[in-house]
Amino acid sequence: MAESAPSTKPLAPVLYAFETADQLSSRLADFIIKAQDEAVSSKKGVFRLAISGGSLPKTLNALIGRPEVKWDKWRVFFADERLVPLHSEDSNFYTCNEELFSKVPELKREYIHTIDEKLLREPEELSDEYEKQLMTAFAGKDSVAFPRFDLVLLGMGPDGHTCSLFPGHALLNEELRWVAWLDDSPKPPPTRITLTFPVLRHAHRVAFVASGAGKQEVLAQALDHPGELPCSKIKPAPPGQVFWFTDLEAAKQDKATTYPLPAARVPNSERALLLCTVPRDSTVCGRQARLCERAAASGHILVRPQTRSGADDRPTGRVDKRTTANNRKVDNTLTFSRAHQAQRISAGSKHSMSELKLRRLTEHNQRLREDLERPRVRVSEASASLIQYCKSTRDHLCPSIWGPLPKNEDPYAPVAQGGCCTIM
């Protein structure tokens, strides 16, 4: 029987809820270290991650002093950044620096990819330049379409925004750019850049951190109605997966079905709740079941019914293929921004962004040409030729039509016994 193709259906998100901020932080550190080890031991040899601002950086403090962290292998990007000077308290770099980078001198500044402050007044150029930094870091055959981060660490705003992707914003439909910009962010400061959905969906792992009662309602909405809020639109293709690191306040679920386990079996260090979303009325099966078993072995488990199933996988919003959300034409010829043209003229970097973009388009173009050149026949001709083939080709598996098979042509005839060769 033919082997079935691996499923492309996104895996259900996994949610961990911890009793204390310290537990959350320390388990998150374990999770990051695991992602780091996997990435470093692969042939890339480095760990490429994207970090958010807001409340997230503080939760990374359990990494400080952990001997397993290979800081020299880290390549850090920002999932989003506000267009303010890097020393401004509003800058995501500033927050990450205060909470983490400045406390780990082993993480060299050159591996922390920040925005170009000289371009703060030119958001389009600045986002192009940041995209170029990504392209240089991810240059390689497997990332021509989109970069694949080993880990993306995200926060979730009370309105369900993540990165700088806000509910109802046109950037939610961006399907071509790696990095996009906006100057109408509902949350100040207004001008920002952000990774786009296709990049987030491409990641190996996406981990959200959301804590506090203020996130309770929005977290419930994100889990109950996947695809509605920007944060729950991120559904990486398998084996990529979304993980939620929360505290009990945020994860408190009134409607959740709880399967209590004997409290005695729950070691204090393991007081995590694993909450899986499963379609209402369905039984937990397959991978989810294994996850549940594992969770059950170490603590409590909550299985939370999903109120709507299926509908959330449909794409939301249409994308005009010829225009990006930042309104740049991309129909086969690229309109290079001024910064790009300058780069092309200086022709300094081998992987200049325009060259990489051109390479992406050329490869895509080539694939389209090959498709076009494939010989085509009308459906009616193809059907006639198929009928003719069936009429003229004996099918031994249909003896009622083609008669019995001569023994020597029967593939199912028993093999002659008595050795592997015939002595004549």
Ligand SMILES: O=C1O[C@H](COP(=O)(O)O)[C@@H](O)[C@H](O)[C@H]1O
């Ligand atoms: O503006 C932003 O907000 C989100 C969420 O922040 P939080 O403080 O509610 O966790 C953050 O993830 C993003 O990086 C930031 O620019």
